[in-house]
Amino acid sequence: MGKRHLNHRKYIYLSTFVILSVQISFATDSLTINARKRIPSEDAPGAYRMVNDKQAWNPAQTAIIICDMWDQHWCRGATARVQDLAPVMNHVISLARNKGILIVHAPSGCMEAYKDHPARRQAIDTPKVALPEWIGQWNHQLDREKGLTWPVNQSDGGCDCKPQCRQHSPWKNQIHVIEIHNEDIISDSGIEISSIFDQRNIQNVILMGVHTNMCVIGRPFGLRNMARWGKNAVLMRDLTDTMYNSRSWPYVDHFAGTSRVIEYIETHICPTITSTDLTSKVPFRFSTDHRPKVVFLMAEKEYHADQRLPEFARLLEDRYHIACDFALGISKADGPKRHSIENMQTLRDADLAIVFIRRRALPDDQMLMLRDHLEAGKPLIGIRTASHAFDARAQVPDPDNKDHILAQWPEFDKEVLGGNYNGHYGNTEKGTRIAIAETASSSSILKGLSVHGFISEGSLYRSSPLSEKAAMLLIGQITDQEPEPVAWTHRYKKANIFSTSLGHWNDWEIPDFQQLMINAVLWALQ
Ligand SMILES: [Zn+2]
Incomplete structure (x- = not known):
């Protein structure tokens, strides 16, 4: 009896082990990254669209370069931010290492401290291969950057402190919190690192560390050179920092300065990712970043949300000290991959969600993250098109599991927004006249709006009657028709809601509409 029992237990133990090892080997098979980039808009010359490019990478062909995470910087503020960032970075690279990704520690100018370390010896002993001459040099500009405006003025060195720190070179080694394993690489040489990449067939390169606007982008192993060399180079945008003094142009706060540099990189150099791709957790934020956080949920084709919302986010970051992040679906009206919105984890520490989504179904976990946000009483x-954001009009099978149906929320409009979308009027030559509703109370959302109203080119949505709990703010009217509500507030459980049926791409050019949206964000965050 006892023996049989033992065998039975052994069998269970073995089968558990088999299942576990199958899962582990499956998990190391590939790395899914969400590469965010900005591409020229086909519809609006000079403007850019923010897109997410989901890719599967082979970890064995992937490397992480940790740039200049020194123990000491000449700037006190920069040193403090590195100390804040380092434990999170160490966790992220340990996950990456377990997946089989090569870790390269590149604390420039500190090689003497590591001269006998096996990770340093590996770099020295790797035979150098024939490489383009420029790979050993700083890259100050790619050809495609010629004539562009750099997003911040960093000519003063970027120290934000008072009094300002004196520039010198106090760094001796990489900050000790970041563990270095013997199988890692230590090098600050573009030629060494590139030779290793060449020898090991590294195709994908993730840069993290400091400082984005200087070393991360420009060093011989930095983003510009890796992109120019034809690698799939990406910046991990939450695990980086900028040398930018907010008392310099464009006079935005430090973190908005970093965000501007990231936008430049996404537009002109290479895509960016977040640590979420390795951790499945919310992206890192510095402990000194006290700005409220807005997350835009965006998956829409008709109204150029992928251009207009990033432009609006830039305004919120630069002028209103609001941190902005995005969870992105693909901006196509049809196609198999559109029923997913990536990086929804960023909602977890959001103070406000802004939804511009049209007719999508979502995997259960993604829908749950939105519901969690609202259940926590956080505003939206x-x-x-948010009125029919989660109404795909038909069941959508999960592409990964045909027996499973993706989640929808057709009552989102009535329950959450307090609206009643039932189609829209056709486009009219004179547009839609927008005016403050007679019944509107003196809401802060209407502050600064012209009493004469404005004209929207977008077709008028039929949204009446609103929920009894809704408070109408603006109405829209076209010739020979009853007016319709176009902006109102509502409450879903404990969450404050603002909803508008406006948001045609040209609306964002109208000062009154822009003011309305800024007011609504400030109202929701209050
Ligand atoms: Zn300083």
Whole structure:
């Protein structure tokens, strides 16, 4: 009896082990990254669209370069931010190492401290291969950057402190919190690192560390050279920092300065990712970043949300000290991959969600993250197609599991937004006249709006009657028709809601509409 029992237990133990090892080997098979980039808009010359490019990478062909995470910087503020960042970075690289990704520690100018370390010896002993001459040099500009405006003025060195720190070279080694394993690489040489990449067939390169606007982008192993060399180079945008003094142009706070540099990189150099791709957790934020956080949920084709919302986010970051992040679906009206919104984890520490989504179904975990946000009593703003954001009009099978149906929320409009979308009027030559509703109370959302109203080129949505709990703010009217509500507030459980059926791409050019949206964000965050 006892023996049989033992065998039975052994069998269970073995089968558990088999299942576990199958899962582990499956998990190391590939790395899914969400590469965010900005591409020229086909519809608006000179403007850019923010897109997410989901890719599967082979970890064995992937490397992480940790740039200049020194023990000491000449700037006190920069040193403090590195100390803040380092434990999180160490966790992220340990996950990456377990997946089989090569870790390269590149604390420039500190090689003497590591001269006998096996990770340093590996770099020295790797035979150098024939490489383009420029790979050993700083890269100050790619050809495609010629004539562009750099997003911040960093000519003063970027120290934000008072009094300002004196520039010198106090660094001796990489900050000790970041563990170095013998199988890692230590090098600050573009030629060494590139030779290793060449020898090991590294195709994908993730840069993290400091400082984005200087070393991360420009060093011989930095983003510019890796992109120029034809690698799939990406910046891990939450595990980086900028040398930018907010008393210099464009006079935005430090973190908005970093965000501007990231936007430049996404537009002109290479895509960016977040640590979420390795951790499945919310992206890192510095402990000194006290700005409220707005997350835009965006998956829409008709109204150029992928251009207009990033432009609006830039305004919120630069002028209103609000941190902005995005969870992105693909901006196509059809196609198999559109029923997913990536990086929803960023909602977890958001103070406000802004939804501009049209007719999508979502995997259960993604829908749950939105519901969690609302259940926590956190506010939400719905723009235009948000009324039918989660109504795909038919069941959508999960592409990964045909027996499973993706989640929808057709009552989102009535329950959450307090609206009643039932189609829209056709486009009219004169547009839609927008005016403050007679019944509107003196809401802060209407502050600064012209009493004469404005004209929207977008077609008028039929949204009446609103929920009894809704408070109408703006109405829209076209010739020979009853007016319709176009902006209102509502409450879903404990969450404050603002909803508008406006949001046509040209609306964002109208000062009154822009003011309305800024007011709505400030109202929701109050
Ligand atoms: Zn300083």
